[in-house]
Amino acid sequence: MSILMPQGHPESYYLATAKGLVAHPALRGDETADVCIVGAGYTGLSAALHLAERGYSVAVLEAERVGWGASGRNGGQLGTTHRKDQQTLEEMLGREWAHRLWSLAIDGLATVKNLIADHKIDCELKPGILHAAWKEREAPEMRAEVEHMAREYGVTTLRYVPRDEIHEMVATTRYHGGILDLGAAHLHPLNYCLGLARAAAAKGxxxxxxxxxxxxxxxxxxxxxxxxxxxxxxxxxxxCNGYLGKLEPRIAGRIMPVNNFILATEPLGEAAARALIRDDVGVQDTKFVIDYYRLSADHRLLFGGGENYSGRLPRDLAAFVRKPMLRVFPQLKDVQIDYAWSGTLAITMPRIPDFGRLAPNVFYAQGYSGQGINIATLAGKLLAEAVAGQAERFDWMADIKVPIFPGGTLLRYPGLLAGVLWYTLKDRLP
Structure with missing residues (x-):
């Protein structure tokens, strides 16, 4: 491998601050392996690393560069849960299944943290995510969720934050309360992905x-x-997740690729940055099209907001994301935007990941619906278990029937757009 200058990746703040970016060769000729993995994001690299630790020979094929997709461009928020909260999962799947999924989510979170520690991945891991209630009626629901998680799951890392306190924690009047999750964290997503690649390569x-x-x-x-x-x-x-394209039509209709957008402000200085987010936690709200943001190591605000559902990106990404940022932080109207970029994730109809087999020797996982760092890393671990013939935990996910979007890949965009317009309108109502 040779040192790679910042080329081949889309421009972003993460690329500008990448550590250990290296070039891997393109495939030339014929290779053999116990396992061939398609995609070098969190899922593929986690699977590769866990398989190599089990003694398998592994080849990873990446269409672009390691971490080129959403694994290197996302909001960097390492959540505790699946996309759906546990009470919703209990209603959808039953109490026993929901408890299984909770155990997987906790294992995913621990797996990420352990991989970072074990392989000395320098990715600016910091504790805490604050879930902020966008609407007043959501605040008592959040209080009830904290109580439910403590009572039914023994969770002690969640704390309800009332309205007055959340305004002290985040310099905006937009929120009506929230949940502080001290088990969750945030990190530099590209450096985490590059660290997984280095660890996997070191294992052969x-x-x-x-x-x-x-x-x-x-x-x-x-x-x-x-x-x-x-x-x-x-x-x-x-x-492949959101970058599957037409490679495998049998599963393409189960996911919807969604473009998300993020900006990075100029450095604000430590005092000004902490005036925005007092405790340096990640923040995400409860809107259907959520805002999510955090502070960088060099005291910038990294703010994600807005999304679209086609291959066409907004002409001015910085202006596109600046609008939701100023709704939350109008005091930043004169702050310069240094970077703006996009990434493509994949959602499913029920917002539950889609795991499965296409043949006894072909496995897949996709559709993390915005919880990619935790759940995609977990997916790689479960895929490795399934390949090794220990598929019980993989089947907890694979047995959840994720439907195809109405109309499949042809009509999923118009249908989703109609739904998004409705929920976006609801976000704007009291």
Missing amino acids: VRIFENSRVLDIARTDPARVATAKGSVTARHVVIA
Whole structure:
């Protein structure tokens, strides 16, 4: 491997502050492996690392660069939960299943923290996420959620924050209360992803960049083909998430790629930054199209807001995200925006991840619906367990039937857009 200058990745604050960015070769010719993984984001790299630790030979094929997708461009918030809260999961799936999913979420959170510690990944891990109530009626619901989690799950890391206190914690009058989750955290997402890649490579994983997969043969062993080579493997893991495209039509309709947008302000100085977010926690609100933000190590505000559902991005990303930022922090109207970028995540209809098998030797996981750092890292671990023949925990997820979007890939965009417009209107109502 050779040192890579910041090229090949979309411009972002994360790229400008990346640590240990290296170039991996493109696939040339034919390779063999026990497992071939498609995608070098959190899912693929976590699976590769966990498989290598079990003694499997692993080849990872990445269409662009390690962390090129949302794994290197997201909001950096390491949540505790799945996208749905536990009470909702209890209603959807039953109490026993919801408790299983909670145990997985906790394991995912611990896995991320342990990987960072064990492999000395320098990714600015900081504790705490504050979930902020956008509407007044949501505050008592949050208080009830804290009480429910303490009573039913023994959770002691959640604390209800009343309206007066949340205004002391965050310099805005927008919120009516919140939940402080001290078990959650936030981090530099690209540096975390690059750290996973280094750890995997150190265990013998072969990573090939600029090696877009064109076909996965439905054979055993499978042959995974790129334009200039192939990998023949006993097992295949598809870890593309929002960048799946047309590679595997059997699962493409179960997810909707969604573009999210983030900006980074100029450095504000430590005092001014802490005046915005007193305790340096990550913050996310309860709107349907959520705002999420945090402070960087060099005291910038990193603010995510707005999304769209087509391949076309807003012409001026900075202006697009500046609008929701100023709704929360109007005092930043004169602050310069140094970076603005986008990333593509994938959602499912029920906002529950989609795990499964396409054949006895082909596994996939996708559709993390905004909880990618925790759940995608967990997915990689569960995929490794399933490949190794220990699929009980993988099947807890795979047995949840995630439906195809109405109309499949052809009509999912108009249907979702209509729903989003409705919920966006509700966000604006009292």
